[in-house]
Amino acid sequence: MRVAIAGAHGQVATRLSHALVDRGAEVIGLIRNPQHAEDLRSAGVSPRVCDLEHATVDQVAAAIGGSDAVVFAAGAGPGSGAARKLTIDRDGAIKLLDGSASDSSHYVMLSGVGAENPPDGNDVFSVYLRAKAEADAAVMASDRNWTIVRPGGLTDESGTGRVRLDSAPFPGDMPRDDLAALLAGLVGDPRAANRILYVNGGDEPLDNALEAVLTASS
Numbered sequence: 001m002r003v004a005i006a007g008a009h010g011q012v013a014t015r016l017s018h019a020l021v022d023r024g025a026e027v028i029g030l031i032r033n034p035q036h037a038e039d040l041r042s043a044g045v046s047p048r049v050c051d052l053e054h055a056t057v058d059q060v061a062a063a064i065g066g067s068d069a070v071v072f073a074a075g076a077g078p079g080s081g082a083a084r085k086l087t088i089d090r091d092g093a094i095k096l097l098d099g100s101a102s103d104s105s106h107y108v109m110l111s112g113v114g115a116e117n118p119p120d121g122n123d124v125f126s127v128y129l130r131a132k133a134e135a136d137a138a139v140m141a142s143d144r145n146w147t148i149v150r151p152g153g154l155t156d157e158s159g160t161g162r163v164r165l166d167s168a169p170f171p172g173d174m175p176r177d178d179l180a181a182l183l184a185g186l187v188g189d190p191r192a193a194n195r196i197l198y199v200n201g202g203d204e205p206l207d208n209a210l211e212a213v214l215t216a217s218s
Contacts, residue, residue, distance in 0.1 A: 001188050004028040004064035004105075006052060006096050007074025008045060009036040012110065012154070015180030016073065017045045023184065030063055030074075030096075052092035053084075060099030069106040069188045072096050072135075082127040090131035094138045101144075106188050109139050109148045113169050113198060116150070136196075145193035147186055151179050152200045164202025165209045172200030185210045 003020055005013050008029025017027050021044040029045040031037065037047035048063040052074060064070055072093045076084035097107060111132045118129035139146045152172045159177025182199060186192045191214040
């Protein structure tokens, strides 16, 4: 399986890349900064310099062509202003969607709790949630096999291997390790198509929770 990850040098994406490589996948990592390329290579990932803010759809398509799955794990980052929430978290996700249109790839969107009912405020976090909501809407309106994953808060604590998965939003947080493991289990699985999944830390072993959701959706 060939998987392309946008935002491949990010915290969740780095963990996801390791998990996928361990499973034998060929991973292509889209990065904005060419100085990050060697970090990806050392992890067994093939880097592609492709800045989603400025690349054309054709350039994105060339970077990810032939992928069986595409994961949007990019983000403007916590120090960015509202404008970049729109150009990265919304427009970048849509550009990646358009760039993968020629493939029958599985599009996995890393979103967030709150995107289902984003606030109207002009503060950065409200704009971020609206950007996620608009990107999610574009993904759902596409003809792609898609999966939208909406975690709560993310921590750097070691993974517990236990989660709670639901089809409705609920509060909580979870380690990035566990989110990456969940994404690795979803990527490329046809049973995950056309589902919005909410996830946080919980009591259920991750593999069991994921299998139950995938079985229910098949």
